[in-house]
Amino acid sequence: MKYRYISKKLSVVFGILFLLIILFISLSSPAFAQKMKRLSLPECMDIALSRNPAIKSAEENLIKARLQTRDAYSSILPKLSTGIDYAHFHSTPSPHDDNYSFYVDLQQPIYDQGKYSVLKKQAYSSIEISESDLDIARQEVLSKVINAYLDTLKASEMVNIARESRDRLGEHLSVAKRRLEVGLVAKNDVLRAEMELANAESRLIHAGTGLSLSNEQLQKTLHMEDEPFSVASIERIAADEKTIGEWIELAYQKRPDYLQMLKRKELASLGISFAKTDFFPFVSLFGNYSKSGERFFPDEEDITVGGRISIPIFEGGIRYTRLRKARHDLSLSEYGEADLKRQIRADVMKAYLNLEDLKATLKAIDKQIEYAQENMRIVEIRYQEGEATNLDVLDANLLLEQAKTDFATLNYDFIMAQFAILKSTGGLTAETIRNSLQLSY
Numbered sequence: 001m002k003y004r005y006i007s008k009k010l011s012v013v014f015g016i017l018f019l020l021i022i023l024f025i026s027l028s029s030p031a032f033a034q035k036m037k038r039l040s041l042p043e044c045m046d047i048a049l050s051r052n053p054a055i056k057s058a059e060e061n062l063i064k065a066r067l068q069t070r071d072a073y074s075s076i077l078p079k080l081s082t083g084i085d086y087a088h089f090h091s092t093p094s095p096h097d098d099n100y101s102f103y104v105d106l107q108q109p110i111y112d113q114g115k116y117s118v119l120k121k122q123a124y125s126s127i128e129i130s131e132s133d134l135d136i137a138r139q140e141v142l143s144k145v146i147n148a149y150l151d152t153l154k155a156s157e158m159v160n161i162a163r164e165s166r167d168r169l170g171e172h173l174s175v176a177k178r179r180l181e182v183g184l185v186a187k188n189d190v191l192r193a194e195m196e197l198a199n200a201e202s203r204l205i206h207a208g209t210g211l212s213l214s215n216e217q218l219q220k221t222l223h224m225e226d227e228p229f230s231v232a233s234i235e236r237i238a239a240d241e242k243t244i245g246e247w248i249e250l251a252y253q254k255r256p257d258y259l260q261m262l263k264r265k266e267l268a269s270l271g272i273s274f275a276k277t278d279f280f281p282f283v284s285l286f287g288n289y290s291k292s293g294e295r296f297f298p299d300e301e302d303i304t305v306g307g308r309i310s311i312p313i314f315e316g317g318i319r320y321t322r323l324r325k326a327r328h329d330l331s332l333s334e335y336g337e338a339d340l341k342r343q344i345r346a347d348v349m350k351a352y353l354n355l356e357d358l359k360a361t362l363k364a365i366d367k368q369i370e371y372a373q374e375n376m377r378i379v380e381i382r383y384q385e386g387e388a389t390n391l392d393v394l395d396a397n398l399l400l401e402q403a404k405t406d407f408a409t410l411n412y413d414f415i416m417a418q419f420a421i422l423k424s425t426g427g428l429t430a431e432t433i434r435n436s437l438q439l440s441y
Helices: 002-024 030-034 041-051 053-074 115-181 187-222 244-254 256-279 318-384 390-424 430-439
Strands: 037-039 079-089 097-111 229-231 282-293 300-310
Touching: 037 041, 041 115, 041 187, 041 430, 053 115, 115 187, 115 229, 115 256, 115 318, 115 390, 115 430, 187 390, 244 256, 244 318, 244 390, 256 318, 318 390, 390 430
Parallel strands: 037 229
Antiparallel strands: 079 097, 097 282, 282 300
8 A cells, every 4th residue: 555655656646757857948849840830050050140230340341441441542543622701801991991802722742641542551451450350240140150050950859768768767757657557566666666757757857957048048149039940950060181290380371369469460451551651752733713892792803823842851750659669569560460370270279189089089989889889789689688777777777868968968969079170271261061951961
């Protein structure tokens, strides 16, 4: 009677746990997934790239940088201005003298000390720097999407593993109860099996919670908080076999932050050239046409045409100060380039070694799963035949669950590492990701 009472209480507990499982892991249910749109990784990337505010901000900065070329071009164009003046003179003996004038003024630079050439180069360098900013923003967004996407897939796999373990323990409990009824095992075997099943239910609930959190993070990354969706699986991506030296050299060629640093160094060099222009004369032509008189439509005309050479002599030392500052800016950019180059090398080395370590570990774990599955099959048969203990079955199940968990974790970590080395070398683009996914199948 006491055994039946305990069984009824545990049945109630299992029923409650089952309802909680449905609540937490409903997103992983195939029936529920059919009601939502299913997004692949490339689709998620496209959505994130089109909605992310950091990318939109970088695009606006690029447009603004392109407008600077117009500023440089306008410095060599003629300047035309016009105006109307009115003056009233209160003097004796004519207390009411009025004067009206109309003028048109034209100025055309002939030699602007080389400023236009430098400004033009600076403008195009600024455009390239802004383009690098946009590339950096895109790679950061793609990296966040990939991590959130793979975290969701990993969490879904954890739910599947926990569910399989729960189901195996449920079957084992049924076998234990049948053997108890015929007196082949002690009651303790059933109680221990029920306890392990309850633990498995708890792990399944925990895995479902992790899946819900991962889904929420992915929705946040894509800015799709109010648009439920499911994700398509990724088993692997195409391997890109390169030596560490090749990866490092590729990073120096493609990393947008390094290319940006080179452009900033070029911009600093142009700053020196621009500061030097203040030491040269400025040559321009000018023309002026004016009419003035006491009437509103004056008759007295005046036309002036000429040229002007402006030679700087002394300006309080401001020119030399600007030149020295420009040279210091160039030195700072050179130090920054050297430091970034060392950092890039370290980033690539770290990503490469992590990738190689995961690759080797993954092969070892794969063999462990084969062993754990075969061990589970044999132990279950032996238990039914009375040759293995209840503890043997529970240990075998735990071993198999842990092996599958380790493999799933390492597998998705390995995929992340493959994308990470692309990012460390500046190759994490929507195009390369699509190619990696297509070539893997």
